Amino acid sequence: MRLYGYFRSSAAYRVRIALGLKGIVCEQVAVDLARGDHRNDDYMAIHPQGVVPTLITDQGVVLTQSLAILEFLEERYPQVPLLPSEAVARARVRSLAYIVACDIHPLQNLGVRRHLSEVAGFDARAADDWNRHWIEQGLDVLEQRLAREVETGAYCHGEAPSLADVCLVPQLYNAHRYGSDLARYPTLARIQAACDTLPAFQAAHPHRQPDTPAGFREVG
Numbered sequence: 001m002r003l004y005g006y007f008r009s010s011a012a013y014r015v016r017i018a019l020g021l022k023g024i025v026c027e028q029v030a031v032d033l034a035r036g037d038h039r040n041d042d043y044m045a046i047h048p049q050g051v052v053p054t055l056i057t058d059q060g061v062v063l064t065q066s067l068a069i070l071e072f073l074e075e076r077y078p079q080v081p082l083l084p085s086e087a088v089a090r091a092r093v094r095s096l097a098y099i100v101a102c103d104i105h106p107l108q109n110l111g112v113r114r115h116l117s118e119v120a121g122f123d124a125r126a127a128d129d130w131n132r133h134w135i136e137q138g139l140d141v142l143e144q145r146l147a148r149e150v151e152t153g154a155y156c157h158g159e160a161p162s163l164a165d166v167c168l169v170p171q172l173y174n175a176h177r178y179g180s181d182l183a184r185y186p187t188l189a190r191i192q193a194a195c196d197t198l199p200a201f202q203a204a205h206p207h208r209q210p211d212t213p214a215g216f217r218e219v220g
């Protein structure tokens, strides 16, 4: 398998975590979003939407959209499940994951930010405020739900990481990046701390990727 991604892409980060949790070996190909490589002809021929991630399966099939990729991995490699076996529980996990993937992430994406700057006249500070607004609105709901709902355990759902954690942790990285006050989210912080102990989450971290620039690299 081959994953086209970018060290700081939270959608690619989700897929890296899932691959790690399921123990799937996958070649990584960096697409430098800062340089605009996702818009060049070669990459657009693979993924006409011009975003990462793209997964090329071991059969050579091109898969796009991180949630579709995650569901593919879940179906193809069910041994380490990221969705519970029971339908209502699966709906809960997907509901938590979709708050991130459908309601937060699309509003704070690079393309949206570019439009805000080029068309709506936002400066960098106003664009950061915009990102924080949508991130915090979504994280507020996640914090309330996860603190209140009895299904929450050490992780978003019970005692093993699920699709919800796979989406949450990259979004918390973005929240930190845009200066959100994470002290507002004690339950999310507790879940993140649990995820941080797992090698799959550690290996997928943006600061530990082959394309991580030197200035972002973590020691250890």
Ligand SMILES: N[C@@H](CCC(=O)N[C@@H](CS)C(=O)NCC(=O)O)C(=O)O
Pocket (backbone or CB within 6 Å): 008, 009, 010, 011, 012, 033, 038, 050, 051, 052, 053, 064, 065, 066, 067, 101, 109, 110, 111, 112
């Ligand atoms: N819904 C898509 C979103 C993909 C996406 O927006 N990726 C971002 C990086 S996290 C990207 O490539 N942005 C480039 C751009 O917007 O120009 C998915 O989950 O795969």
